[in-house]
Amino acid sequence: MELATLERLNACRQARIPAVLVTDLGGGHASVIAEGDQLHGALGEAVAAAFRSGHASVVEADGGSYFLNVHRPPRGIVIIGAVHISQVLARMAALVGFDTRIIDPRMAFATPERFAGIDLRSDWPVDVLKAKPLDAYTALVALTHDPMIDDFPIAEALRRGCFYVGALGSRKTHASRLERLKAEGFPDETLARINGPVGLNIGAVSPAEIAVAILAQIIEAMRLRDVASAKGDIR
Template identity: 55%
Template sequence: MKLDLLAALNAARAARRPAVVVTALDSGEQRLVLEPAQDPLAAEIGRALASGRSGVVEDAAGRSVFLNVHVPPPRLVLTGAVHIAQTLGPLATALGYQVAVVDPRTAFATPERFPDVELRPEWPDVALPELALDPFTAFAALSHDPKIDDPALARALESGCFYVGALGSRRTHAARLDRLKAQGVPDAALQRIRAPIGLPIGASSPAEIAVSIMAEITAVLRRAELAS
């Protein structure tokens, strides 16, 4: 790999920006793709990025090319150091996510309850800018406290998180949407919030709800078809 291409790739990785190195197997010629929609292999690169897997494809001329996929490790940010988060955090960690829990309520946000995740006992307006949410971040609002969840949801939507979910009934969510709309969050962004959160698997316990949330996050990340 040429030094200028390697430098550009390292810069993209440092910025948590997805990148694909395309290598022609017959000639060894390489190019770095940062904007897949503008590349002749846009469809193939899009599928590779969605799966996170490298592999060989054919270009329009029938030549074999290798797509070397570089995607940032996914992150999961949770507001609310609640029972669901206690199961969801380790579950996400086991699936390769970097997990952070944000909750200013220090009685809940303790290292004893969350020993293996990044714990931020702060308000979202302090913690989230430092966490730098991005399109490879999933966000879930679990606190049931509008003072904590609402500003965090607004920032997650603004940051383009690939998944944004919120705990609560349909009635609770309707009131939440009214509050966020009054704060100036666009309707199109509000429609991205998945609520009630998680896949409809009949979950009842906090642990089962955590499983349903993680399953929904995985489906969205991998662009699986979800029933409406």
């Protein structure tokens, strides 16, 4: 592969543009096809199928043998609350490869010192999510315990079909949250999509342990309860 080809592929990946790297296993020539590029012939059809499935594979087409490697944008996690758990969760989520951002209108919490290198917005979720809306490829985790801050993004995550919705709080806190959302008109089966108490039940105690439990539950939702892959497009 030529360096220029790799540069184009990496540029697509960093711009969150789905791309397929087509490698001719006969001659070794490689080319990048970005989503939206013109496709032709049997190989073009195979590339279109690869975009839909997201799976890398070897295909025989147009008299040659080609390896199609699909690069789709990483899933995202939006964390509501610049709290202690978020400090750990954001870093671990980035290690796993999630695009991670934190929203918290409380200036005292949302300080750059506590979240070095993390995309952090100290504004109200209603304003931040207007500029960059939630989608089916994003997980929403609400961690402030404050209905004034948490309720809107949770409701928005349910409306937008986020692949994971989690909310911190005791069973009692969660029960009153469900009552408020029910009053807003959400049916029970929609509210059942909220993971509360948040995280897998591994007996987590410390903020870091709770972050592990939450991240594991998000991965479970992505890998085992994946509704988005059926549609084929990660965006």
